[in-house]
Amino acid sequence: MAIQNADPVISKVLVEKGQQHETRKNLFEEIEKELKRPVVSFFTSFSAPVGIEDSDAQMLEGILQKMDLTAGLALFIDSPGGNALAAERIINICRSYSEIREYWAIVPGKAKSAATLICFGASKI
Template sequence: MAGSKIPVIGQVLNERNQSHDTRKKVIIKLERELGRTVISLFTSFKYPVILSDDDADMLEALLQTMDLSDGIALLLSSPGGSGLAAERIINICRRYSGTGDYWVIIPGKAKSAATMVCFGASKIYMGPASELGPIDPQLSFVEDGRYKRFSLYNIVESYRDLFDKATNEKGNLEPYLQQLLRYDSREIKEYEDAISLSADIAVGALKTGMMSSLSKKDIKKNIKMFLTPKVTKAHGRLIDRDKANSCKLVVENMEKDDKVWSPSYELFVRLNSFVSNQVTKCVESREQSYVSSIDAHQ
């Protein structure tokens, strides 16, 4: 067939389905503005998927085939997931990047474990309404037909509070003992370890990255807003670029008329639609696109 022009019907179908071809030219434009190789990692906010080892595997498989001597810029959108997966993604991005570091671009939301991935970057690009979020681990379960979610931090704190009150009570202990029966001390220890692990991953990523000049104690103090619900009050609460800056993170502000913002936002709109309607996850470069199907999560 002479020529390589896609017929109009093909162009329409590509746009409707948000195929890789509809994003390739935008990725190239963004790479030109940044001077780095752009990789997108999106997990759906619509379907019940999380950032997991599968995403780290897809990312590494993609990076192995590429020339990354100019470094990596990771366009990221995810509600979060596994802290251990986030730690793997940080390590993969650093190890494969020819510059030894990577940048993260957040045109929308990178929450929970996705925020941890941002902590491993040397700088974070954030738009006018971009969001990071708290990284305190959560416990989700169904009880009496109702979906419930609690911060492990709050569970541990409530247990400690009850235990202290029972220990100091000089009169009737029965009310405290009845409430303490709802807790399992072994589980409380597991929760404490999970909280400690989350903080350790975050502090470690920052100590070996954008906050390398600070002590671990000072880093933990700087990001206290992210570690507990005491400030944000809710796990889904937004932490915008002003708050991120106040925590001493290295944030590059993108404004709506910036040359970096325009292609970043277009990629976000296209990929967000893709992982909301066609697939649940997508990891891609200008040349390749790896996805996770909807059927696998239904």
């Protein structure tokens, strides 16, 4: 009942949260159109003892190298945190690959510890 009265985008996210790849892909494409910039999602597990680490920065860099970031990017981040130096590296990577030298952070759930640092490095949260 509460979903019907919520913002349409939030309602759609809540309904599609458990859906498969194709549904999420379509939702991210709609968000990219709305924001007028590409969206990259970065999620780490809250249940497994895995946090943000240097290999995540390398993985993200590999993804951003292949993208058109003339309009910047929006980083969906949901993580319990991890290594602060890896977070700093992710901030620098997001800024350096964005042609306008900025990125936005979008937190659909939680961004704790090092994930908070990544959000603080964004030009908009």
